[in-house]
Amino acid sequence: MAQDTDTSGAGRRTGTLRRLLSGPEPEPAEDAGHTGAPARVGFFTDTSVCIGCKACEVACKEWNAIPEDGIDLTGMSYDNTQSLGASTWRHVAFIEQNVVAASLPSAQDHSDVDVFALASGTEPGTVGATEPGDGAERDGVRWLMSSDVCKHCTHAACLDVCPTGALVRTEYGTVVVQQDVCNGCGYCVPACPYGVIDQRKDDGRVFKCTMCYDRLGDGLEPACAKACPTESIQFGPLEELRERAAERVEQLHRRGVTSARLYGHEPDDGVGGDGAFFLLLDEPEVYGLPPDPVVTTRDLPEMWRHAAYAALGLVGAAAAVFLPLPGRRSGR
């Protein structure tokens, strides 16, 4: 990793605590106590090639034996899954945008093409005859699709706040709930800056993506990545994925898709970089992702400090009210 991590002797010791709470942390698995850990793995979800087939959702449900969690017709385009949750570990978002047709990569207007005439061969050469500018006044539809998943943050708030140690960092650098330890306190649920982890009400415990921990041990890729027909979901060593993603976004920019941008790839962002990051074609919030997520424990030292001030204030005030007031008899 090219990131500066302050390994100079002097700054190292003081930087350790901070590094554990926020900022770049090159080896989360090592820091969690795994010696000789394998390379950190992750997902790179390239939404520019997602076709919205939901094979990832199905494969995830099947492999992990996740229970059914409601069948609704939402009216949110083709998204009836709605969001990630305790029983939804992959969620494909569908966004239909009305845009000026000319701004689309394929700006040709085919509305006046007579396909039957083309098929019978009586009217050849109509395709592509339209002037590129013709679509400018007409509205087009852009369809964005993106398969969302647990981000397996470098600084995972869910893991940080878990009081039982049920949430752990695996040797692969991923974040997993130990189901035999979780007591369903629910603290991780509001702690997650992405709104990923949730409680299964009938079970009491919390559940989320494990990045198919059981498959990783056997050298297999996670079920969603395996099932993805367009390689929108790519699995591999995180560093390799980051390089591949940088190349891909450059390639798209060269092709004129200027809206392409990476999300969650930077090791110095608010969560120290995501283990599962994305190539998006619009702002993150369009896909239901927070634009600038921050791990809540970054501010924990400051919270404890203010709690200490408040506690001292309480003691001071209590001492003051019991002091005999000047000019009055004590005992009153």
Added chain:
Amino acid sequence: MTETGNGRVGTGRRRRGARGERLMVERAEFTSYYGRPILKEPTWSSVDIAGYFFLGGLAGAGSVLAAGAQLTGRPATARALKTSSALAIAGSAAALVHDLGRPGRFANMLRVIKPTSPMSVGSWLLAGYGPAAAGACASALTGRLPRLGTLATVGAATLGPAVATYTAVLAADTATPAWHDAHRHLPFVFAASATCAASGMALVASPVHEAGPARRAAVAACAADLAATEMMTKQLGLVGETYEQGKAGRLMHTARILTTAGALGAALLGGRSRTAAVLGGAALLAGSALTRFGVFEAGVASARDPKYTVVPQRSRMASRSEETDPAASA
């Protein structure tokens, strides 16, 4: 739900309603995914968790006042507060266990010690404070083992302020905007609210001639509570409206009225009338409880609406890019 608006396209674009009386600094426009929340709201039951915040505060601050009462020769007040603290902390722990998805696994709370988890720290704190509060109460009520009782009283008074304030860190150490963004003020709100409750309990349960300090504590805590809540709401900017609107707004508003009325009533009339002291104390207790429910509901409301996630994060990003590249903002 798909809309097109002034060049930028988004799903579920929303504009702030005309309801907002005061102008907010942040820009009002934002984009979301069909207006759906980005964050998950807490799975906690408000009765359990807000109740746990309230009872923990009542217990913790009560132990401090109990020690003060004992040191200054106010045995009835000390006894009453030790009793209320022991009962409150038992209730607080019961609420916490009741809220677990797997109550049978409560003991897992003491499986590890994690400074990064306020709930872990709190569990250990309760494991130390609970027995101390119970011991202080038992000794005070039975008159037995007075030396051990004094030790327990001192122990409970030492841990009490932490018990009263750690719950603020517990709430703030989440991604919930109304809690996290208030992480500098929430401990003060909780400490003040806890002192309101404890002084209220002292007013309810102790004779008038012993209640001078409780009346002064009530006035000081009420003033601190009002000031801390006001500062918190102001500092929160846009997110502050979650404390002023809807269910949370009504709870906070009623809490303010009860707290103020209780403190004023106790201060002005509580020295003469036992009835006034009891009524004032009850109002203070109710006000403190409602403050905790209000804070809880504000958190839920702030997680439910993606506006409170997106807009503050966007303005944070804007001010950051302004810092690094002043020309870009021009």
